[in-house]
Amino acid sequence: MGGDSILVTLPTSKGVIASRLNLTQEHFSRILHDLINLELIVVEGRGIHIPSLMKLQEHGA
Numbered sequence: 001m002g003g004d005s006i007l008v009t010l011p012t013s014k015g016v017i018a019s020r021l022n023l024t025q026e027h028f029s030r031i032l033h034d035l036i037n038l039e040l041i042v043v044e045g046r047g048i049h050i051p052s053l054m055k056l057q058e059h060g061a
Helices: 014-020 025-037 053-060
Strands: 006-009 042-044 047-050
Touching: 014 025, 025 042
Parallel strands: none
Antiparallel strands: 006 047, 042 047
């Protein structure tokens, strides 16, 4: 694990976040599952652990 590991705690439910991003809850869930399958994030309830912020950023580039 690199030095750029972070933990993000969502302030509200994933459904509310999806709505604020103008996404359906199903689409937001698929995005999260894709990132989990790529081992870019680990989701535990409202906590999202990002093992390597650099790898996540590279994926989105």
